[in-house]
Amino acid sequence: MRVILMLIKKEFLQVKRNKLLMSILIVAPLVQFLIFPFTADYEIKVVQIGFIDFDQSTTSKSIIEKFTYSPYFISHGFIESREQGELLMMHDKVDFIIEIPSQFEKEIVNGGTPQIAITANAINSVKAAIGAGYIKNVLRQYFEEQTEGKTFSKIQMADLELYHIYWYNERMNYKNLIVPGILVILVTLIGAYVTALNIVREKEIGTIEQMNVSPIKKWHFLLGKMIPFWILGMAEFIIGLLLMKFIFGISVQGSIGALLIATSIYLLVMLGLGFFISLISRNQLQAMFIVFFLFVVFVLLSGLFTPTEGMPQWAKYINYTNPMSFFMNIIKLVVMKGGGFADIIKDVITLSTMAVIINIAALLSYSDKKRG
Amino acid sequence: MLELIAILRKELIHIYRDKVSLFLVLAMPLVLIILFGFTISTEIKNAKISVYDQSQDMFSKRLIESFSSSGYFKVVNLPHSIEEIHDDFKNKHIKAAIIIPQNFEKSLETDQKVSIQVINDVSDINVASVLNNYMESIISGFEELLNTEQSNGSPGISVSIQMLYNRELNSVYMFVPGIITLIMIIITALMSSITLARETETNTMRMMLITPVKKVYIVVGKVIPYMGLSLLSTIMILGISVWIFKMPIEGNLLLLLLLCVVFMFTAASFGLLVSSISKTQLDAMMITMMGLFLPTVLLSGFLFPLDNMPYVFQILASIFPAKWFILAIKDVMIKGATFTDIWHYLFILVVMSTLLLRFSISQIDKRRKR
Numbered sequence: 001m002r003v004i005l006m007l008i009k010k011e012f013l014q015v016k017r018n019k020l021l022m023s024i025l026i027v028a029p030l031v032q033f034l035i036f037p038f039t040a041d042y043e044i045k046v047v048q049i050g051f052i053d054f055d056q057s058t059t060s061k062s063i064i065e066k067f068t069y070s071p072y073f074i075s076h077g078f079i080e081s082r083e084q085g086e087l088l089m090m091h092d093k094v095d096f097i098i099e100i101p102s103q104f105e106k107e108i109v110n111g112g113t114p115q116i117a118i119t120a121n122a123i124n125s126v127k128a129a130i131g132a133g134y135i136k137n138v139l140r141q142y143f144e145e146q147t148e149g150k151t152f153s154k155i156q157m158a159d160l161e162l163y164h165i166y167w168y169n170e171r172m173n174y175k176n177l178i179v180p181g182i183l184v185i186l187v188t189l190i191g192a193y194v195t196a197l198n199i200v201r202e203k204e205i206g207t208i209e210q211m212n213v214s215p216i217k218k219w220h221f222l223l224g225k226m227i228p229f230w231i232l233g234m235a236e237f238i239i240g241l242l243l244m245k246f247i248f249g250i251s252v253q254g255s256i257g258a259l260l261i262a263t264s265i266y267l268l269v270m271l272g273l274g275f276f277i278s279l280i281s282r283n284q285l286q287a288m289f290i291v292f293f294l295f296v297v298f299v300l301l302s303g304l305f306t307p308t309e310g311m312p313q314w315a316k317y318i319n320y321t322n323p324m325s326f327f328m329n330i331i332k333l334v335v336m337k338g339g340g341f342a343d344i345i346k347d348v349i350t351l352s353t354m355a356v357i358i359n360i361a362a363l364l365s366y367s368d369k370k371r372g
Numbered sequence: 373m374l375e376l377i378a379i380l381r382k383e384l385i386h387i388y389r390d391k392v393s394l395f396l397v398l399a400m401p402l403v404l405i406i407l408f409g410f411t412i413s414t415e416i417k418n419a420k421i422s423v424y425d426q427s428q429d430m431f432s433k434r435l436i437e438s439f440s441s442s443g444y445f446k447v448v449n450l451p452h453s454i455e456e457i458h459d460d461f462k463n464k465h466i467k468a469a470i471i472i473p474q475n476f477e478k479s480l481e482t483d484q485k486v487s488i489q490v491i492n493d494v495s496d497i498n499v500a501s502v503l504n505n506y507m508e509s510i511i512s513g514f515e516e517l518l519n520t521e522q523s524n525g526s527p528g529i530s531v532s533i534q535m536l537y538n539r540e541l542n543s544v545y546m547f548v549p550g551i552i553t554l555i556m557i558i559i560t561a562l563m564s565s566i567t568l569a570r571e572t573e574t575n576t577m578r579m580m581l582i583t584p585v586k587k588v589y590i591v592v593g594k595v596i597p598y599m600g601l602s603l604l605s606t607i608m609i610l611g612i613s614v615w616i617f618k619m620p621i622e623g624n625l626l627l628l629l630l631l632c633v634v635f636m637f638t639a640a641s642f643g644l645l646v647s648s649i650s651k652t653q654l655d656a657m658m659i660t661m662m663g664l665f666l667p668t669v670l671l672s673g674f675l676f677p678l679d680n681m682p683y684v685f686q687i688l689a690s691i692f693p694a695k696w697f698i699l700a701i702k703d704v705m706i707k708g709a710t711f712t713d714i715w716h717y718l719f720i721l722v723v724m725s726t727l728l729l730r731f732s733i734s735q736i737d738k739r740r741k742r
Contacts, residue, residue, distance in 0.1 A: 018654075028662065039670045039681050046679060089536060090707055092699075115532055122535035123706055124677065125543050133505060140512060163487040167461070168495040177497045197654055204574065281392065284653040285566050289396040292558075293403070300407050305675070307416055307499040309467075315411040336495040 003216055007224025015228070025190070029236060032182050033243050037175045047131040050076040050094040052085055057105035066142050067098075072134050085119070095121050096131055168336045179248050180331045181304040183240045187263060188298070188324060190233040191270025192277070192291050199225060199278035200287040218366055222359075226271045233267045234260075253338035262334070262344055265351045266327045272358035273323075279365045298324040323354050375585045379593025386567070387597055397563070397601065401555045401609045408547040409617050416502050418446040420466045422457055425450060427476035431518075435472065435488075438514050444506040461493060468492050468503055480518065537706050544617040549701040550674030552609050552632070553694050557668060559602035560636050561643035562660045564595045568647035569656040587736070595640050602639075606632050622708030631704060631714070634721045635697040639664075641728035648735040668694040696720045 015022065049067060053060050068075045076094045079085045085097045099117040107114040118135055122128035202208040211221060237260075244250050252259060274291065281287040301308070301315060302324040308316070319325045326347045333339035333347075387394060421439070425432050439445045448464055451457050457469045471489040473479070479486045490507060494500040538545045568591070571577040580590050610628075613619040621628065642664055650656040669675060671685060672694035678686055689695050700717035703709035 031662070031666075035670060035685070039676050039685055090703070090709070090713070117532050117534065119534045119536050122538035123545050123702060125538060125545065127677065128535055128538070130505060133509065137508075137512070163489050165489060165491045166494045166500070167491055168493060174497055176494075197657070201652075201654065283390070283570065284657070285563065285570070286390065286392050286396075288566070288657055289393055289400075293396055293400055296400075296404065297407065301411060303496065303498075305498070306411075307496060307502065309416045309419060309499055310502075311411045315407075332495045 003220045004223050004227070007216070007220060008228050011224065011228040015232070025232065025236065028189075029182075029186050029240055029243070032186065033179070033240070033247060036182050037178050037248065046072060046074050047095045047127065047134065048074050048076050048093065049096040049098060049135075050079045050085060050088060052079050052082065052097060052099040054102040055100050055104035059105040059108060060100045063100065063139070063142055064098075066138055067135075070134075070138055089119070089121050092121070095127065096135060098135065175248055176250055176336060177304070179244050179250055180335050181328070183237060183244065184302070184304070184324060184328055184331060185299065186240055187233055187237050187267060187327075188270055188295065190229065190236055191267050192274040192295070193288075194232075195225065195229050195271050195274030196278040196281075196287045196291050197284055198229075199275065200281055200284045203278070204283055218363065222275065222363060222366070225275065226268075229271055229274075230264070230267055233271075234264060237263050237267075250335070252335050254334040254343075255340040258339075258341040258344060259330070259334045261341070262327070262330045262348050262351070265348060265355055266323065266330075268355040269323045269351055269358060272355060272362050276358055276362040276365065279362060298322050301325060302328045304328060323351060326350050376589045376593050379585060379589055380596060383567075383594055383597045387601070393563075397559060398605065398608070400558070401551060401605050402612065404551050404554070405544075405548070405609060405612050405617075408551065409544045416499060416506075417443060419444060419468070419499070419503055420448045420464060421445050422449040422451050422460045422464070422466050422469045423447055424452070424454070424457060424469065424471045426474045427472055429477040431477040431480055432472045435476075435514055438510055439470070442506065442510055444503070444510075457491065461491075466493070467499055468507075470507075544613060544619060545702075545706060546674060548609065548613045548617075548619055549698045549705070550672065552606050552701065553635070553668060553672060553674070553697055554665070555605050555609065556602050556632070556636055556639050557642075557660070557664055557694075559605060560595075560598050560639040561646065561664055562657065563601075563643075564598040564640065565643040565647040565650070565656040565660060566653050567598075568594055568643075569650050569653045573652050591644065591736070595643065598643075599636050599640055602636055603632065619705070621705050623704035623710065627711055627714075628701070628704050631697070631700055631718065634718055634725070635693065638693045638697075638721050638725040638728065641725045641732060645728055645732035645735065648732045664692070667692050671695065672698050674698055693721055693724045 015025075051064050051067075053064065064075075067073050076088070079088065079094075079097065082099070085094070085099075088094045089097065097119040099119070101114060101117070104114045104116075116139065118132060120128040120132055199208070202211070216224075241252065241256075245252075273294070277287055277290045277294075281290055297318075299305070301311070301319050301322050308319065308325070311319075330344045330347050333343050337343075423436050423439070425436065436447060436450075440447045448466060449456075449460050451460060451469075457471075460466045460469065469491040471491070473486065473488070476486065488511070490504075492500045492504065568577075571580065577590075581587065610621070614621060643660070646656050646659045646663070650659055667688075671678075671681075671689035671692055673689065678689055678695070681689070696717045700709075700714045700721075703714055703717075
């Protein structure tokens with residue numbers, strides 16, 4: 001017991017002396033919290049549109065006017081020709097070009113169906129699809145208003161609308177997903193990254209040899225490394241929760257106790273992973289690459305940035321081995337949906353199993369390598 | 373010159389011996405692009421929903437039918453009360469519940485505005501907003517169908533949409549330039565600065581400094597192999613994106629490569645700067661991650677649209693080279709831009725690398741004097 005305490009003290013001394021590590025532990029969460037939520041916003045708020053009006057009639061003008069009223073669109077004014085339109089799109093000045101053909105008004109009056117052509121800059125596929133939807137909606141509304149007011153008033157028009165109620169996130173705010181997501185990223189980075197690099201460094205400069213010849217047992221070493229980083233990770237998480245509440249006003253809806261238990265187990269998985277990686281890699285570069293590689297895969301599959309529902313089946317299978325996706329699920333359940341311990345028990349058991357497996361693997365490979 | 377070749381050879385041996393890192397570096401772009409290309413889709417199929425049909429008439433049944441036949445939704449339950457909906461959210465994990473009001477058919481026929489209530493599970497906002505778009509389009513399709521039935525083909529406006537540059541709305545188009553940027557940064561800036569820091573950390577740097585080799589050669593000899601490696605990687609990414617994801621290269625291939633080389637110099641200059649101010653590998657890694665990698669992920673516009681960000685962040689984004697590189701590479705690859713279209717992006721990148729290089733050389737000098 002005394003040995004472990006000594007090791008923990010040593011580790012904290014090292015962390016304290018390493019000014020860079022200290023500043024990273026403090027600055028990284030702050031920076032991530034202050035920048036990430038403002039940049040990570042997929043919502044398409046404005047699209048730039050330009051108009052080519054070959055008709056120049058009152059109808060075409062009133063359609064264009066209709067667009068300028070909508071908050072979704074920034075009008076780029078009239079474009080003389082298609083060539084000019086293409087040039088503007090080439091230089092990203094407009095996202096959409098709406099072209100009204102000549103004889104547009106005449107055809108409408110004569111009961112025809114003239115065609116409005118929309119050209120979209122589809123490099124950003126999401127923006128193109130959603131923007132096209134907005135435009136169609138405006139056109140439909142315009143047409144409905146026209147038919148109600150004038151000639152076709154006798155014909156009954158069906159009029160449907162959707163009225164949304166948003167559960168768990170009433171204002172459809174992206175921050176409510178992104179901010180808890182940052183917490184997950186932070187805990188992961190502290191757990192796996194810092195631990196792995198720390199141990200490999202001992203290997204590289206040879207201090208691990210000194211420990212091996214001292215009477216420190218291997219589980220002493222393991223605990224002496226894990227406990228300090230576990231404490232750091234939990235501290236980061238709690239600071240993160242406070243920042244989340246006081247900066248973004250997102251408070252944990254469910255049981256905080258359950259959340260902390262889940263986090264501590266998740267940290268054990270990540271610490272074990274970091275430990276394992278540090279033992280199989282020869283230098284810090286290798287360790288960093290392995291952690292980074294896994295980290296990217298974990299994040300992309302965890303459903304933080306994109307829905308997991310749309311993934312192909314093989315990706316879903318891979319996700320069963322992804323601790324981050326289980327933890328993300330727990331966070332969503334507890335922070336947003338107000339879940340308690342009973343709701344997350346399954347995920348917690350999965351994470352615990354992972355923690356046991358990875359830590360045993362780390363301990364075994366440590367004994368293979370170092371104790372022969 | 374001979375000295376430079378010797379250093380180059382030494383570095384290549386280093387790279388070759390560390391097979392794990394080499395493998396990871398070459399496999400990373402592959403995995404990234406496959407993950408981005410296949411798993412990141414904003415399309416959702418068979419999302420579970422419940423429909424509380426309070427009216428139970430012809431129209432409401434047709435509406436439910438058009439939801440389930442769209443392929444986007446799967447109606448898993450037809451509850452009879454609000455409480456049952458609550459249960460469905462908890463037990464059946466539905467993503468949304470739709471409540472069709474009473475007298476649905478009658479109200480539609482008598483020309484009233486009918487509103488259908490939708491309850492969304494927004495704990496995953498990505499899912500919720502995609503599903504909402506699907507619902508809007510199903511509803512408006514249903515509405516149009518009813519109207520044409522009732523009015524026997526009244527006049528209307530038809531809309532044709534042409535998706536320019538990316539006809540199939542493939543999201544890979546957005547990611548490929550971003551992945552190239554990230555790989556360039558990882559290999560050219562991160563790896564070279566870390567290996568330089570390692571020499572300092574393990575004191576082999578001192579050994580090299582007492583040899584007659586000039587310091588410039590040591591540094592340049594360190595960086596060049598990684599530039600080669602990142603160029604190889606870039607070509608691999610381009611190959612995969614063209615062959616597997618059918619992404620076009622509309623512009624001149626040489627111009628594209630020139631662009632990549634220029635950005636590689638920018639990344640390499642940053643790597644030099646980092647290694648000149650960091651003492652350990654951890655320092656080098658953290659500075660590159662925080663100073664270049666993270667801002668590139670967040671502020672380059674490849675993951676998150678720049679137009680949505682607050683103005684301060686848009687200005688901040690312009691300071692980092694990645695934004696300009698991604699703009700230029702998209703123009704060349706997808707829009708077929710020529711040199712005259714993108715020369716200003718190239719110019720910005722060249723200016724940025726010159727400044728970074730000047731600054732890092734002055735840092736290295738300062739250190740030597742100490």
